[in-house]
Amino acid sequence: MKLPNPKIAATLLLFLLLSAIVPYGAAIVSAGSSDSxxxxxxxxxxxxxxxxxxxxxxxxxxxxxxxxxxxxxxxxxxxxxxxxxxxxxxxxxxxxxxxxxxxxxxxxxxxxxxxxxxxxxxxxxxxxxxxxxxxxxxxxxxxxxxxxxxxxxxxxxxxxxxxxxxxxxxxxxxxQGLMDLIIGTTLIFIAIVLLICSLFLKKGFFTGGFLLVLITLSLGVVVVTYSSFLPSILGDYGNVALVFFDLALYTLLPSFTLYFERIFGPGKKQIVTRFRKFQMVYSIFCLSLMIINILLSYQLEDFYRFMTSSVLGVIMIVQFVLLVSLAFIHAYRRNTDAIVFTTGFTVFALMSISELIKYYVSGESYQLYWWKWGMVGFVISLIIILGRRFTRNHEQLVEYSRKLEKFNNDLQRSEKMEIISELAASVAHEVRNPLQVTRGFLQILGERSDHKEREYMQMAIAELDRATVIISDFLTFAKPGLETIERLDVSEELRHVSGILSPLANLQGGVIELNLQSGLCVIGSSAKFKQAFINIIKNSIEALQDNGLIRVTAWKSGAHIMISVRDNGEGMNGSELTRLGEPYYSNKTKGTGLGLMVTFRIIEAMEGTTEFQSEKGEGTEIIVKLPKV
CATH class of the missing domain: 2.60.40.2380 (Immunoglobulin-like)
Structure with a gap:
């Protein structure tokens, strides 16, 4: 059974949650007036x-x-x-x-x-x-x-x-009385869950998660302690609720600014950082004033309330105007996190403003409910932003793992090539000389033999020639250096290669089609260049079936020359593509796999790269990328 996409599942769960919340809130609002x-x-x-x-x-x-x-x-x-x-x-x-x-x-x-x-x-x-x-x-x-x-x-x-x-x-x-308590305790529960999850995060992620915990916990405490239902529960302990309300407010404001700063940066001229430091100092001042007021049996209550209600209210207004303005700027620059933040805060602001308008139009008789749900939506947007950061880091980790796997594969391939290169360099010269001597003696013996023995001698000579070609490939692989460096016209070189291989393609029932731009030049050895593309196009020819077509295309792309060789042959699957270039791996019956190895080494010597694209039954495309002169 295929699992649903995580984003679709999260959207569905959020929709189900809202479908449960909205009727409940609507029922409370509708209960606000009746015929009685x-x-x-x-x-x-x-x-x-x-x-x-x-x-x-x-x-x-x-x-x-x-x-x-x-x-x-x-x-x-x-x-x-x-x-x-x-x-x-x-x-x-x-x-x-x-x-x-x-x-x-x-x-x-x-x-x-x-x-x-x-x-x-x-x-x-x-x-x-x-x-x-x-x-x-x-x-x-x-x-x-x-x-x-x-x-x-x-x-x-x-x-x-x-x-x-x-x-x-x-x-x-x-x-109506429990609404604030339900929302507040729900936020507190979410904060506790986030805190437990944050304990298992690494240090780099823990800070962002812990700040979100402080924000959510503070909002929950503010909603609970602001409830008009709470005094009937606490009785003579109402002063405790006020203390917790003030503590939550002193924690919420600087934590919220710091969370914004960590996501969007310090702002122009460090304005967010400076404002956050001011808030932290003012929160410490208010906390000290609260302690002194309690120790003096609330003799400074009027001054304390002025500093923590009137002055702090102005600071809150400045904070929201500043952060929302910066969020809109980032959202205009198509910052996704800023768009999520702005959307969540806008929903919260619209709910609050619309209810305030209805409150004043009704002569202050309307009961405010929906602003709390807007605040819940805003908290959800903050959680989404944190979740997006986790997702980005996860994607970076996956991408790093892919690059590391590719690097390991390239390293293993390089080590194999180095081993074979050393083996080829040490053995090829020693083997090729005895083969040439043996071939010469077989030719002499063949001239003196009868018809039947001469046929056997020619078969032996053919196999020796085949062994000599393999040894030559080994030498080319061991020493891919370009002995003669010159300026090559890519179009002319490819036309020459096409002229050599066109008869072979015709024998296979196929054709070679050229689509070459003019003025394409690279630095390299003409002989090695031809050898590399002869190997590539020859492989394409051998993969052709009826009505075969090989399309060779060359064009400029920035500072590089791109050469594409595409056929409509039998193609390869993923596992076959990953093994291309390995020694002694070939899809051909008598192939050795050395031809592509030599081709790779020649292109690497020319500071180029090779990319294969293929599907079984659809054909194969090889794209060679070389630096342009």
């Missing part, structure tokens, strides 16, 4: 912090201000630290409940029929809390009073108030 939404409620700002519910009920109607879900949240008057909210309940059935999107204040209490039905005390409720109060059928038509006190934002309700069946509102409460 109350049209309005009332607010009354109080001056006394210890005002009782009886006093709030007895207050005159002129003190109450009517508010609708589409109104902006009322601005808290100066010197006011508490407020009362009055909600008129509609007629309801059993197993109903009241759900409020967000109530601001550190201390929140709810009263129904002057009885306390809900209470929450949290000093770190900066993002507002969600309230779900169970109701019975007898509570219909009553008025619910909510007292809220403290906090850093204006007191009151943001969003909508809904009265519906308890099970349906509980589902909305849990989905």
């Amino acid at each position: 939404t109350l049209p309005s409620w009332e607010i009354r700002f109080g001056s006394a912090e210890a005002e009782t519910v009886e006093e709030a009920v007895a207050a005159s109607e002129d003190e109450w201000i009517r508010v609708t879900p589409h109104d902006n949240k009322s601005e808290t008057p100066r010197g006011t630290s508490s407020a009362w909210l009055r909600i008129s309940l509609p007629q309801i059935s059993d197993k109903s409940a009241l759900f409020i999107d967000k109530v601001y204040g550190n201390n929140v209490k709810a009263y129904l029929n002057n009885a306390l039905v809900y209470e929450s005390e949290n000093k770190y409720n900066f993002n507002g809390i969600k309230i779900l109060i169970p109701l019975s059928k007898g509570d219909g038509g009553q008025e619910l009073y909510i007292w809220t006190q403290g906090g850093s934002k204006d007191l009151g309700i943001e969003g909508e108030i809904r009265v519906d069946r308890y099970n349906e509102l509980l589902s909305i409460y849990v989905k």
Whole structure:
């Protein structure tokens, strides 16, 4: 069974993940409004912090201000630290409940029929809390009073108030509250998995993987600690969430810039490096200020919040503008990593901006959800960039392995050639002389013999001549040097070779076709050049079948002369191609393999290269590349 392409498989998995995420997010957004939404409620700002519910009920109607879900949240008057909210309940059935999107204040209490039905005390409720109060059928038509006190934002309700069946509102409460926790903990889990994988990487890859771990982990902690659902879980330990939120932010910003720097470089005039160093110094300053503030029992809280909220927010804006601008520049230069980075960040920015527009158009009653998924998409783009770097290094390693294998094969071939060269040089001269003497005596004996013996003598002489040719090839292979160096006209030399071999090609039922440019010149020995191409074309002729054709083409290519000899013969398979040039390897019945060995050595002596291309049954092409004069 053939496995799918890894890129196709990854795309399919991502599509399946999004197909699971989008309906879930859409269900949460669609739960943001329903027919059970109350049209309005009332607010009354109080001056006394210890005002009782009886006093709030007895207050005159002129003190109450009517508010609708589409109104902006009322601005808290100066010197006011508490407020009362009055909600008129509609007629309801059993197993109903009241759900409020967000109530601001550190201390929140709810009263129904002057009885306390809900209470929450949290000093770190900066993002507002969600309230779900169970109701019975007898509570219909009553008025619910909510007292809220403290906090850093204006007191009151943001969003909508809904009265519906308890099970349906509980589902909305849990989905909206746990969304941040699910996304945040998912990012933290991804960071842990990446960290474990990074431990098995080499030092060069570990740094990039570890930076991605820091970015993903910091984003996860930021999302979790920013959740409005967290205060109801931590209770009095909300300050711990704030500490982790700040630590994650101090880690995220310089890590993100360093990750960008490692991928795209330091930028013009080292701007990215300088900004990253500034961020690291400022993060250390904020961390020191946080420690001092905790040791002084939060006496520097206002100054600390200014330095870590207002000032740090401006630094974040500058950071994103700088990095996105540089990413767009790299993307314009067709840097694939920059295109992936820019795409991921653009998706995140578009989701965030569109939700902010909808948030302000709806009078700040819309609940922001999709920006978190955009952030997840941005993290995925960072993971893709890191994965691409791993892929590039893997491809480089594979390419290096191929080159190393080719080098080893060439080295082995060179060693074989050297051994045969030494053997040929030491034996050829000693063998050829006795052969010539023997041939001479056989000719003398043949002249004095009868017809039958003379026939045997001629066969013996023919075999001696064949042995002499082999020995000559050995000598040529052992000493491929070009004794006479001259300027050769490639076209004229190839025409001469074609004229010699055309009769042989005709006997095989084939023709030689020439397609030669003029003015092609190389440096070499005319005799050796002819010998090399006679061997090449002769091999092509012997491979021809019916209606054979050998096309010889020569042309200029930059600083080289290219010569192609292509036939439509029987061709060769891959294993046969790899063995070409080996001693004593030949596809011919009486071949020795020395002809191609000699050809290779002659072309190497002329500082050229040889390339073979062939398919079984389709023919063979030999391309010789020689330096141009």
